Amino acid sequence: MKPFASSLRGLKLSAIATSLLMALPAWAVDPFTLKDIRVEGLQRVEPGTVFASLPFRIGDQYTDDKGSSAIRALFGLGLFSDVRLQINGDVLVVIVEERPSVADVSFTGIKEFDAEVLKxxxxxxxxxxxxxFDKALADRAEQELKRQYINRSMYAAQVVTTVTPGERNRVNLNFNVVEGEVAKIKDIRIVGNQAFSESTLRDLFDLDTGGWMxxxxxxxxYSRAKLNADLETLRSYYLARGYLEFKVESTQVAISPDKQDMSVTINISEGNRFVVSSVALEGEYLGKEQEFKSLVSIRAGEAYNAEDVARTVKAFTDYFGAFGYAFAQVEAxxxxxxxxxxxxxxxxxxxxxxxxxxRINVEGNNRTRDEIIRREFRQFESAWYDSDRIRLSRDRIDRLGFFTEVGIDTEPVPGTNDQVDLTVTVAEKPTGNLSIGAGYSQADKLSLIASIKQENVFGSGNYLGLDLNTSSYNRQFVLSTTNPYFTQDGVSRTFDLYYKTTRPYDAQGGDYEIATPGVxxxxxxxxxxxxxxxFGVxxxxxKVKEGDQLPEAYRDQGGTYLPATIGWARDNxxxxxxxTEGRLQRLNSEFGLGGDRRYAKLTYQFQQYLPITRQYTFAFNTELGVGKGLGGKTFPVLRNFYGGGLGSVRGFEQGTLGPTSAVIGSTTGETVNIGGARNIVFNAEFIAPFPGAGNDRTLRWFAFVDAGNVYGESESVDFSKMRSSVGVGLSxxxxxxxxxxxxxxxxxxxxxxxxxxFQFQIGTSF
Known part of the structure; x- marks a missing residue:
């Protein structure tokens, strides 16, 4: 084999030397004027592409330097595998060999990814x-595919590229992938901890060694990004408890020879626990030292807390910003x-x-119109910079519910020292919602409720909703549309169009119907x-169509209703x-002051979310309602409150709590639920991550206690008659x-x- 290899090297060197000697006369030419330029070897590339890259034109003087520049420029296009120049008298011939183009890219053996994701x-x-296409590109493609699998912890994935030539100098590429098994974390070790147990620290991590979920x-x-996030969580935990000099010394990630098991070791240095001795203000505070002192969260005599330090620095920076000082520097x-x-x-x-x-710029809104975002701004162009107004603007844009992310960046204007531009960057999300609710009972069997809603129709910021109830006994069609900026001052306007029908629950042939069209x-x-x-009208x-099984209470409820409403809402x-925290309050009232009915109806809802820890939340909900007839008339039965089921007292069928009415013509004393003029509901929930799901907020379980009932207008509220239930649920x-x-x-x-x-609700976004 060695003599053969030596001979082969000798032949190669001889060929290279011969090529160089043959090329020398071609380059060693005297300058001359080009009378013509021809291009040979093109198949798909346009001749104009070649001519545009040449550093000379017909009529220009040709030199060896210009020839070298031409070859470099053509190779730089990335379209050719070979470029040569030939001179025939005063004519330059450019001979090229095109690189093959990619005709098709396919994959074999992929299960973890969709083909379009890999493409x-x-x-x-x-x-x-x-x-x-060239070989180097195929190598980069293989490495990119392996990187995609490594990001999914599939370290054993193998990729083999097959290149198949096709017609017209094209190639077909097939990537044959053997995915292998997912590498899983078998061990996470934390070394160097003294103040807190290893199990306590590991509970902070999103990464774990696996469980049934x-x-x-x-x-x-394993994911490097997840590990980095966990290390930041670990660092924050220590820094919030006085360990000022805490450090992550190193991390080691080891993988088994078969690339199936991974081990993570984190070496830390806790340092000593420090207590704050004093806090002093230094520098320029615009003559408002007392106001700034009130913003200090750092407390002398307490353990050092990095969160308090960061909170204080941010509060100072924001307060400076409220006076127009966008670039104030604050150091703790x-x-x-x-x-x-x-x-x-x-x-x-x-x-x-x-x-x-x-200037205020808007980016990232491919669907939502600029004006929908700009009208939420409380910071105006050509006005002094105000961090409070900018923060409020950001919150208002976020509360629109159209975006997953909202950020505002401040950028100095080049050439000035007193101007900035604000850039609002948003990431849009689907704003349509299709909801389905279902329940099952012996009387009602399977009932379905569906709604389709679009909160940002055609990017206009307007709302359009359609609600359908397909129950055999209570059907409804409701069409609603809302313009949140009916006026430039932010007054919203909502139109409702609906048609509702109610039929008897009894399956023994009842045929009455109550139809309610309205606007x-x-x-x-x-x-x-x-x-x-x-407020609204x-x-x-x-229309009450009398028939068998009609409740007596419905007999005289037909006629014209002209309700007027007024309400108030606050949601933080x-x-x-x-x-996980915050409060929601709603107060609504409805008055029947015209038509055939005189009545008043008042409802109040109060929700409070209290974070117990980072993972656990306590939630409390109260709903109160009262209705009363006016002008000596009784409260209309069709305006009654209903209790029971999801959103009320779980464990009882939807709308079955409260007073009942006898059925006309019934010989068995049959009654049906008709709701009542007074409603009381109490709900309490303890919300926690689902076992095995770590800190994932999208999957949570809850334990609840519900209590409530519905009472008639002439009844006194008797708490001894309230229904209650306990249970568990999954969100x-x-x-x-x-x-x-x-x-x-x-x-x-x-x-x-x-x-x-058992009750459930399902919703889906599109």
Whole structure:
């Protein structure tokens, strides 16, 4: 083999030397004037692409330097595998060999990814259908595919590329993937901890060694990004408890030879626990030292807490910003006494210069119109920079519910020292919602409720909703539309159009029907940034078609209703979907002052979310309602409150609590539930992460206690007659939308109550 290899090297060197000697006469040419330029070897590339890259034109003087520049420029296009120049008299011939183009990209053996996801990843490294191809590109594509699998903890994945030539100098690429098994974390060790147990610290992590819910959380799959996030959580935990000099010394991640098991070791240095000895203000505070002192969260005599320090610095910066000082510098400088384990802080402030906002830019809104975002701004262009107004603007945009992320960046205007531009960056989310609710009982069988809603129709910020109830006994069609900016001052307007019918529950041939067509209009007037007052009017015509099984209470309820409404709402919960803290209040009233009915109806709802720890939340809900007839008339039965089921007292069938009415013509004393003029509901929930799901807020379980009842207008509120239940439930923000289950056990019930222990609601986004 060695003599053969030596001979082969000799042949190669000889060929290279011969090529160089043959090329020398071609380059060693005297300058001359080009009379023509021809291109040979093109198949797909346009001749104009070649001519545009040449550093000379017909009529120009040709030199060896220009020839070298031409070859470099053509190779730089990335379209050719070979480029040569030939000179025939005064004519230059450019001979090229095109690189093959990619005709098709396919995958074999992939299960973990969708093919389109992988094609998008390869497109980012330059490999896509229609683009030029070379071996180096295929190698980069293989590495990118392996990287995608490594991100999913599939370290054993193997990729083999097959290149198949096709017609017209094109190639087909097939990536054959052997995925292998997922590498899972088998061990997480924390070394160097003294103050806290290893189990306590590991509970802070999202990564874990697996459990029965790992199929959902995938927390036992190693990810560098997840590990970094866990290390930050660990660091924050120590820094919030006085360990000023805490450090993560190193992390080691080891993988088994078969690439199936992983071990993570974290070495930490806790340091000593420090107590704050004093806090002093230094620097320029605009003559408002007392106001700034009131913003200090750091307390002398208490353990050092990095969160208090960060909170104080932010409060100072924001307060400077409220006076137009967008670039104020605030530093919390520690003076550490390691002998006594004490630390003193000097809060040094330099306001810098006052600026005003030149321009507000909006980015990321591919669907939502600019004006929908801009009208929520309370910071105006050409006005002094005000951090309070900017923060309020950001919150108002976020509360629209159209975006998953909202950020505002401040950028200095080049060439000036007193102007800034604000850039609002949003990430849009689906704003449509399709909801389905279901229940099952012996009387009602399976009933379905569906609604389709779009909160941002055509990016206009307007709301459009359609509610349908397909129950055999209570059907409804409701169409609603809301313009949140009916006026430039933010007054909203809502139109409602509905048609509702009620039929008997009894399956023994009842055929009565109550039909209620109606329309309504409501307006919402913002009195403050957090308080809105609503008022509106409506009209409906109730038709009672008498028949078998008609409740006596419904007999005289037909006629014209002209309701007028007024209400108030305040909501400062941290999230409408998975709240953990904050409060919601609603107060609504309805008056029947015209038509055939005179009545008043008042409802009040109070919700409070109290965070117990980072993982656990206590929630409390109260709903009170009262109705009364006016002008000597009774309260209309069709305006009654209903109790029982989800949103009320779980464990009892929907709408079955409270007074009943005898059925006309019944010989068995049959009665039906008709609701009541007074409603009381109390709900309490303890919310926690689902076992095995770690800190995932999208999957939580809850234990609840419900109590409540509905009373007639002439009844006194008797708490001894209240129904109550206890139970557990599951709340999951699934990939297809919100889902909620409840399993309840009535602990206070009475004869005749209709029990429904299992209930659920499903919602999905599109």
């Amino acid at each position: 998008k990843a390869l497109r980012e490294v330059g490999l896509a259908e229609g683009r030029p 790992s199929w959902y959380t995938k927390a036992d799959r 400088a520690p003076l550490i006494d390691r002998v006594n384990n004490r630390v003193a802080f000097a809060l040094r402030a330099q306001p810098s210069r006052r600026v005003y906002v030149r 309504g209009v409501r307006f919402g007037v913002p009195f403050t940034e957090t308080d809105t007052v609503f 409506g009209a409906e015509r109730v 919960r941290d999230s409408a979907l998975v709240p 999951w923000i699934s990939p297809v939308g919100p889902l909620r289950f409840a399993l309840a056990n009535p602990v206070r019930k009475f004869s005749g109550d209709r029990i429904q222990k």
